[in-house]
Amino acid sequence: MSQRQTRINVVMEAIRSRIASRSYPPGTRLPSVRAQAKAMGVSVSTVVEAYERLAAEEVICARPGSGFYVCGPVAPLALSEIGPPLDREVDPLWVSRQSLEAGASLLKPGCGWLPAAWMYEAGMRRALRATARADAAVLSDYATPLGLPALRQLLARRMAAADIEARPEQLMLTESGTQAIDLICRFFLEAGDTVLVDDPCYFNFHALLRAHRVKTVSVPFTPNGPDVEAFEAALREHSPRLYITNSGIHNPTGATLSPVIAHRLLKLADNTNLVIVEDDIFADFEVSPAPRLAAFDGLSRVIHIGSFSKTISASLRCGYVAARADWIDRLADLKIATSFGGGQLASAILLAALTDSGYRKHMEGVRIRLAEARNKTIVRLDAIGITPWIIPQAGMFIWCRLPRGIDAADVARSCLREGVVLAPGNVFSQSQDASGFLRFNAAQSMDVRVFDTLARVLPA
Structure with a gap:
């Protein structure tokens, strides 16, 4: 040609x-x-x-x-065509698909969930047996608009333990945490609105916001939370409608929000139209709970969401939204319009699993296993010149810096050819300023072949 x-x-x-x-x-x-x-x-x-x-x-x-x-x-709509052109290896949709489609032979240190053997399998089996004996309506009928009342009551009690005051009528069950964010975006956003995210942040936030045709502006994330000066500048310059974040264990960095930063963020948000969406999906991995924006704010401008796909079962699709009662009422209408009543079965199984006497002990064991896995992973990575940005105190993620001059996308491409799926830094970065980083899932990094492969593909 x-x-x-x-x-x-x-x-x-x-x-x-x-x-x-x-x-x-x-x-x-x-x-x-x-x-x-x-x-x-x-x-x-x-x-x-x-x-x-x-x-x-x-x-x-x-x-x-x-x-x-x-x-x-x-x-x-082609989501992969929205935004700056990226190599497929640094496209969030590509990483998600590789992780989800990977066969048993592929190693997945770049994925965002625990190995199946680490999940609450025994409790799930007990919950399934118990739910199978429930009334026929639980097995076959639509759920009420807000979802199973007993589960919402339990979630309200769990949130109260984190100093978040929410009545059961301020909680709505969803099919997942992702659906919760999608409904919130549908509720608040018009095409062209601005949404703030952390840089780096969970890569599916980027993909979901593309689908809503909004402008995404990122704020640099520090070991204690978002950069407050940059956050203030973004509020002043862009008048964003939403800010989406993790204030417990942050994905991908593993950092936690400090009380000082939390108070400053909420003070900056005063006298603006900003609504804060706080994704708390990793709450049960915490050893010492971090502050929650929803607790300081009293669910005034903060919406609190979560699910149990990371601790109980990713196959059990059930999440929740906690917010002002008037917002929940209108979100329930939107939920009916987009998915009708939802199902009762998943929430009934989740309720049985959470109230099972073994869940607390199971999570204690998971936290211990994760601490050991993080330590081993950090040592093995350090031996090949890959260092953690911070030493996370909880959770599965370690945000790591590659040796100077090495591009994470190149490493990801080389490792994929050898059966190892990685998560390169720019997948998480709106500014595309994280080409020298990789996110490792410590629980998925126990196989020594991960590090042998990295050692082979890294430039000498």
């Missing part, structure tokens, strides 16, 4: 990508051929030929005297 043919294809693919990401919806007038040529650094004749070929494919259409326009119905 000649250089000119290649340049024509580049222009065509750029236009197709913008149509797929809905940056160019139907009816959009494309830049003039001269403007497009200048923007892409190609000749006018190259753009003319690219536009003519796209018109021949009926992707765009020419209007004499006016220019070229996008034609046809709106393109099916």
Whole structure:
């Protein structure tokens, strides 16, 4: 293929990508051929030929005297096309799919969950047997709009132990923590609104926010929480509608929010329209509980969410939202509109598992195993020149810095060819400023082959 043919294809693919990401919806007038040529650094004749070929494919259409326009119905939403172009190895959707699709032969130190053998299997089996004996309605009927009352009462008591005051009617059950965030985004956001996230943060936040067509602005994360000065500047400059964070064990860094930072964040949020979404999915991994924004705020502007997919079962899809009663009432309407009543079965099984006498002891054992796994993983990584950003005090994640000059995406590509799935830093970074980092899941890093593979692929 000649250089000119290649340049024509580049222009065509750029236009197709913008149509797929809905940056160019139907009816959009494309830049003039001269403007497009200048923007892409190609000749006018190259753009003319690219536009003519796209018109021949009926992707765009020419209007004499006016220019070229996008034609046809709106393109099916392609999340991977939204945002800056990334190598597939540093795309959050790619990492999720690799981890979820990986067979038993692949090692997954980059995934975000415990090995199946670490989960509450015995308690789940008891809960399944107990639920199988429940009334027929539990096995077959829709749930009430807010979800199983007994589980909401239990969750309210658990939250009270963390100094979060929430009545059962301030809690709504969801299909998962992710669905909880999705409903909150649907409730508060319009396309083009701004959402603040930590940098780095859980990579699926990025993917979910893409689907809502909002502007994402990141705030650097420190060992004690978000950078307060950067947070204040972002509030002033962007007037964000939401801020989504973990204030317990932070994903991916393993850090925890300090009380001082928590108070300063809430003070900065006063007199703004900011709503804070606090994802507390890792609460049961904590040894010493970190402060909760929802406790300081009294569920005024903070929405507290969680689930038990990381501790009991990822197959059991059940999460929750705790918020102001008027917000919960309207979120329940939105839940009905998008998933109708939801099911009772998962919440009944979860209730049985949480009230089982073995859950507390099981989690004590998991916390001990995780502490041992973190220590071993840090030692093994240090031997090959990979160092932790901080030493986490709880949880499964270790955010690690690679030797200077090594790109995590290159390491991830090389390791994948040898059957090891990694999570490179820029997957978690809106600013794309974490190319020298990897997130390790200590519980999934017990196989020595992980470190042997890393040692082979790292440059000498």
